[in-house]
Amino acid sequence: MMTTVTQTDILAQSFTLAEMIIQSQQFKQYEAAKSALRRDIDAQEMIWEFNKRKDEFEEVQRFGKYHPDYSRVSKEVRELKRKLDLYEPIALFKKSEKELEELLNEVSLIVAHSVSKTIKVPTGNPFFDSMSCSGGCASGGGCGCK
Template sequence: MPVAEQGHVSAAQEDGGRSSLDMGSLLLSAYELGDWINQSAEVADYLYWKSVVEANEEVKELQAQFAKAKELFEECQRFGRFHPNYHEAKDKVKLIEKQLAAVECVSKFKAAEQAVDDMLYEVSRLIAESVSDMIKVPGNERNLGGCGSGGSCGCGSGGCG
């Protein structure tokens, strides 16, 4: 991986000691790193499984069912657990989540998505630590909730395709 030239300091310093040439070199290296990440096996695997999930008719049907079940649950949730259909609606959402997770391409997609996330976290951590041990890097805690807990999937909330 190319590293910005160390010790290169131009005569004209700007912005608190950084020259525009140093910033340009840094940005160029960042774009190159991004290109390498995009060409990685992890990203290729992620994109492959994403396309498989998007083309899978069973997943599309389950996503439609999930969207309806989630809408019903959200309506019940407005009134809290005392709504007569609250538990039934919640159980329906969980059942469809399990059905989605059981589809092979969805589980492979989730694993590929996690691998990319882990790689990006490691890159961020290494960059931060190369600057200083005091730099904070956002945590990389695994999403244990699946659908309904926030994520990037097509159903709008949990990495299920």
């Protein structure tokens, strides 16, 4: 397989872009929050307990509200989820994860649109998704696509 100068340039630019992302504030905050979360014994115990309860919920969910433990298990899972969401190390991790995801979505859009304006890039964010719509979204043109 022969490599052209263009392919080599694209690879070099890709590595440069990856290095820029790794050096970004969002990535550094994400890594710090991830590390802090791994070291937090209380958070790890809460995550383990939540996963155990979630498995129990999935088993109960097969039968829905007709399962005798449905209400109890559903309530426990919701309470644990709320407790997890409010625990500071977990909340900080989720926030930093979201910020890194936004950065990666923006980079994906820039790269995709540098190739073609009609490339769709699903980001999970309605603002960015509307920017990448190239038609045929079945919204009747409500999103502004052609």
